[in-house]
Amino acid sequence: MRKAFIIEDIMNSPCAGLNQHLVPAQEPEKKRSKYGSKKAEVDGINFDSQKEAKRYKELRLLLKAGKIGMLARQVQFELNPTGSHSLIYIADFVYRDMSTGNQVVEDCKGHLTKEYKKKRKLMRQLYNILIAEV
Structure with a gap:
């Protein structure tokens, strides 16, 4: 007498990949960022x-206290x-x-990349701006 196959036998077999419709869908793994930073949300x-x-939370408090003004995020500078x-x-x-009364340009860096160092140098040359690294 032949043994009857059950779904687990098929799912655990070497050819399980050929029967994707029988395998329960798995959640894709979350991809780790290149430098290990984790995204966050505020307001x-x-x-x-x-x-x-x-x-941002610190700057928002300084803004409310009147220590800083005209706070902007993700400001673009053309370097070429x-x-x-x-x-x-x-x-x-x-x-x-x-x-x-000075304008301050800040960058939150955990790792100073080669590309960032080049852009930092160009900011100094073109706009005479020293980037504050926090």
């Missing part, structure tokens, strides 16, 4: 890292204005320091 705003979200291709640096935060 309905998505941030690329928890460090950036924490800094006369070139054949566009090279853009996106600052995490830009604001005005009310005690000095």
